[in-house]
Amino acid sequence: MTEKKKVSPAGSRDATMDRQQPLLALVDRVRGDVEARGSGFVEAKIDVEARKVTIFWHGAVSHSLRERILSFRSAGTTVEFVRVPYTLNELQQEARRILEHYPQAVSAGPNATYSGLTVGVNSAHAAAADFKIESRMPVETARRPPSARRAGWLAFLRSTSRSW
8 A cells, every 4th residue: 555645735734844854954054154164154044035145245245155055046946145243152141141231121132133222221211212331233023021031141152152
């Protein structure tokens, strides 16, 4: 008796995971490759619907490295390189500094474009817009509930600091 292969409807969770897999494999391969060589790799994001991987990079990406990374992609996958002004380590160090020196800050980390930081401000202390942070990089603030766990963010940032 032959087994029938299960086919997932196009909008199902399994179909999304199937489309996501080659993108995640590309990101994993890039991470492994650039970690071994040392580089300006900061982070990568995937867009499953567009079949796109965006690689955030500090500094210039050499032509040979760009070609090597592009060789990892599967057919139909787009790779975009976005140059960012800070390394992941610099972003994490500044986020940690802010949490250690500004008691009203309850969370801190890279913003969505890795061009600065997003800092969560305890809404019981001050309005986010009125909260001023001295930093060498752009900082945007957002209100967070008083229950936000400041110690948890500090522990996370301390445990994830790495140099690339």
